[in-house]
Structures are given as structure tokens and as C-alpha cells.
Amino acid sequence: MAFMSQPFQASLMREKFILRDLAGDLSDEPPIIALSNRIVLPLSYKNESETYVVRTQNMHSCVRLSAAIYKEFIERGSLIARAQEFRWDHLWLDVIKGFERDWNQEIWCCIYYKGKPVFSHGEHHPFLDIIEKCDAKEKGDYEDSVIFAEKAFKQAGKSMKIEHDANIALILKITEEEAKCGLIIRGANRTTTFNYTVKVHPRHKEPVRVPTIMSVSAAFLEGVQLAFFVGMSNKKHELGLLEDYSDEYRKWQKSTRRLGSLNTAISQFEMKYDVNYRPERPTFSGIIDDSEKFASKILKPQFEEKVQSGDDDKEITL
Numbered sequence: 316m317a318f319m320s321q322p323f324q325a326s327l328m329r330e331k332f333i334l335r336d337l338a339g340d341l342s343d344e345p346p347i348i349a350l351s352n353r354i355v356l357p358l359s360y361k362n363e364s365e366t367y368v369v370r371t372q373n374m375h376s377c378v379r380l381s382a383a384i385y386k387e388f389i390e391r392g393s394l395i396a397r398a399q400e401f402r403w404d405h406l407w408l409d410v411i412k413g414f415e416r417d418w419n420q421e422i423w424c425c426i427y428y429k430g431k432p433v434f435s436h437g438e439h440h441p442f443l444d445i446i447e448k449c450d451a452k453e454k455g456d457y458e459d460s461v462i463f464a465e466k467a468f469k470q471a472g473k474s475m476k477i478e479h480d481a482n483i484a485l486i487l488k489i490t491e492e493e494a495k496c497g498l499i500i501r502g503a504n505r506t507t508t509f510n511y512t513v514k515v516h517p518r519h520k521e522p523v524r525v526p527t528i529m530s531v532s533a534a535f536l537e538g539v540q541l542a543f544f545v546g547m548s549n550k551k552h553e554l555g556l557l558e559d560y561s562d563e564y565r566k567w568q569k570s571t572r573r574l575g576s577l578n579t580a581i582s583q584f585e586m587k588y589d590v591n592y593r594p595e596r597p598t599f600s601g602i603i604d605d606s607e608k609f610a611s612k613i614l615k616p617q618f619e620e621k622v623q624s625g626d627d628d629k630e631i632t633l
Contacts, residue, residue, distance in 0.1 A: 321359060323385075323525050327378055327485035328353045329501075332442060332461075333478040349440035352377040352484070358388045365395055368427040368447055370439065373419070374484050374500075375537035379410045380424055382529035389525075395428055403434035414573045418566050427451075485532055487525075494528045500539045505605065507539055507597050514589040521587050531584045535596075538577040541570050542599040546606025554614055574599055 334347040352374045356367045367384060371377040383406050388394055394401045407424055408416070415422060423437025425444075430451025432444060449467060450460040461479045468475040486497040494513040499506065513523055548567035551557040557564055578599055584590070 323357075323487065323489045325354055325356060325381070325487050326483055327374060329374065329482045329484050331480040332440075332446070333480075334442060335476040335478075337474040337476055347440075347442070349442045351439070351443055354378065354381045356381045356384060358385060360389055360392075363388075363393050365393060365428070367433075368450075369424070370427070370443055370447075371424040372422050372437070372439075373540075375533040375540070376411060376415060376422065376424065378485065378529050378533040378536060380407060380426075382526040382533070383410050384426070385529070386526040395433065404436065407434070407436055414569060418569060485536065487528065487532065489523060489525050489528055491522050494523050496528065496532055498532065498535055500536065507602070509592055509594060509596055511590055511592045511596065516587060516589045519587055523588070527584070531581060534577045534580050538574060538581070538599050539597065539602060541574045541577070542602035543606045545570050545574060546603040547610045549603065550607045550610035550614060556614060 330351045330353055332349040332351075334349070336344055336347075351370045352372070354369045354377055356369055358365045358367070365388065369377055369381045369384065371380060384394065387401075387406065403426060411419075411422060421437070423435070423439045425435040425439050426433050427447045430448045432447075445464055445467070446460050449463040450457055453459050453463050458479070461477050465475055465477055482499070482501065484499055484501075486495075488495045492515060495510070496513070497508075497510045499508045513528060515521065515523060545567065548557060548563070548570070552564070552567070557567065
């Protein structure tokens with residue numbers, strides 16, 4: 316497999332656009348909200364270079380899809396200028412196969428090249444297409460695209476105010492010798508932040524590869540989210556608020572097994588490379604414990620209502 320010809324840098328952004336119609340009677344209407352996770356993916360090898368923008372419904376799928384695109388480009392060259400049209404759908408379905416495809420009915424993705432969608436799956440907010448088109452035309456600071464979009468709406472006869480809230484979730488700086496990664500994951504009850512560096516292991520001599528680093532970062536992103544869900548579900552089941560063998564129950568069981576698989580994949584990665592964390596990497600079991608404590612607080616009213624109605628006579632300490 317060919318390696319990168321120059322250092323690779325990318326960031327994952329969590330975005331929220333709020334669109335308010337300021338025209339006449341419509342000013343009292345509720346705002347339109349467009350949510351997305353976004354990565355600008357610069358690809359370069361030998362004499363070829365292409366840049367894609369990847370947007371998806373959740374963070375880990377955005378990173379995994381970007382890793383798959385990078386791998387395809389490095390191994391087989393341009394994705395946009397092939398004699399036979401590239402099957403983006405095959406790539407995407409391979410990324411979400413298994414747990415994600417089975418248990419996330421709202422999952423979507425959209426891949427842009429020069430401001431135009433080259434592939435999409437599922438339902439994403441159409442405003443995202445507008446902002447990418449504006450960004451491609453503006454060719455400057457991404458934040459300027461919001462102003463450009465407001466002007467475009469005005470020219471079309473609509474007075475719109477667009478608010479943009481963006482938070483970094485992942486930062487990647489990768490060479491063949493070393494990768495530096497930072498993760499900032501905001502949850503309902505806490506923010507998990509940690510950095511890790513990856514170097515070639517003196518014994519294994521395995522080169523640092525971009526798709527590998529992106530994939531393990533996706534495992535962390537997914538694992539933290541799943542650990543929170545598992546902890547909440549553990550407490551719900553303990554309180555009798557989770558019906559046995561329901562869809563939610565089965566998702567809980569599958570999530571627990573999925574979390575184990577992610578933990579194994581990260582452990583195998585740590586054996587292959589020289590990996591250092593600052594501070595110590597969060598454990599999924601620790602996040603589950605924190606989530607159970609958080610769940611005890613927010614689920615207490617539901618449990619008390621259930622007890623008062625006579626549906627449950629268990630003595631459980633919250």
C-alpha cells in the first residue's frame with residue numbers, strides 16, 4: 316500500500332445552523348435548524364490532488380467515511396476522474412454495515428466536491444448544500460460562507476438571518492512517523508477531552524497510516540457515545556423503565572457488545588504502535604459508571620411516577 320506523500324491535517328466539526336426568516340409576518344415563525352458533522356478532506360499523492368467535504372449525521376461515521384475515501388484515493392487514485400464512475404454507495408454501505416445500519420435509522424451522509432454533492436444517502440437538510448455551494452464560490456474563510464448565503468437569500472427575495480455554531484470534536488496531524496490527535500467530546504453531563512500521539516513501534520515497525528489513525532479516532536468517538544447510552548440503559552433496566560425484549564432493550568444489548576468490539580480494536584491498535592495519552596485515556600467502563608450516576612438523577616421522576624402508579628414495587632436506591 317502506498318503511503319502519504321506529505322503531512323495530513325484535518326478537523327472534525329460539529330455544526331449547527333439556525334435560520335431565521337426576518338420577512339414580515341414570518342418573523343414569528345420558529346427558526347429552521349440544520350445539524351451536521353463536517354470534515355474537509357484534502358487528498359494528495361504524487362501528481363494527483365482532490366479535496367472533498369464529508370458531512371454525516373454522526374461524528375464517528377463522518378471520520379470512518381473520510382478514512383475510507385482517503386484509503387481509496389491513495390490505493391487507486393482519483394475518485395472523481397475515473398473511466399468508470401466510482402461507486403460511492405458501496406463505500407458508504409461498507410462503512411455503516413452492521414450495528415450502524417441496523418440501529419440508526421436516521422443516518423445520512425453527503426459528500427461534496429467543489430461545492431457540489433457527488434453522493435448522498437439518507438435525508439440531510441438542503442441548507443447544507445447551499446452553504447457548501449457558497450463556500451466553494453467564496454474560496455475564502457469558511458465563516459464568510461454564512462454571509463454569502465445571507466446575501467444569496469436576499470437576492471432571491473428572502474431576508475434571512477443565519478447563526479452558525481461550530482465546535483471542534485477531533486484534530487488530526489499525521490505524518491508517516493507520528494500522529495497527533497486531539498478529541499473533544501461533549502456529552503449531556505460532561506465534556507471528555509484527551510490527546511494522544513502515535514509513533515512507529517520499535518519492534519513492529521508498522522508505519523503510521525492515515526486511515527488507521529482516523530479509524531481508531533472514530534472508535535473513540537463512537538465508544539464514548541455508546542458508553543453513555545449503555546450506562547443510561549443499565550439504569551433504566553434496573554429501575555424497570557426498559558421493557559425486556561423491546562427494540563430499545565435489544566439495542567442496549569447490541570450496544571454493549573459493540574462497545575466490547577471497539578475496546579478490543581483500540582487495544583489491538585495500542586499493541587501495534589507506540590501510543591501515549593495525555594491525560595490518561597478515558598475508559599468506557601468509567602464513562603458507563605458516570606452515565607449511570609447521571610441517569611439516576613434524571614430518571615428519578617419517571618421511577619417515582621411508576622412506583623406511585625403501582626407498576627413497580629421494587630426497592631431500589633437512587
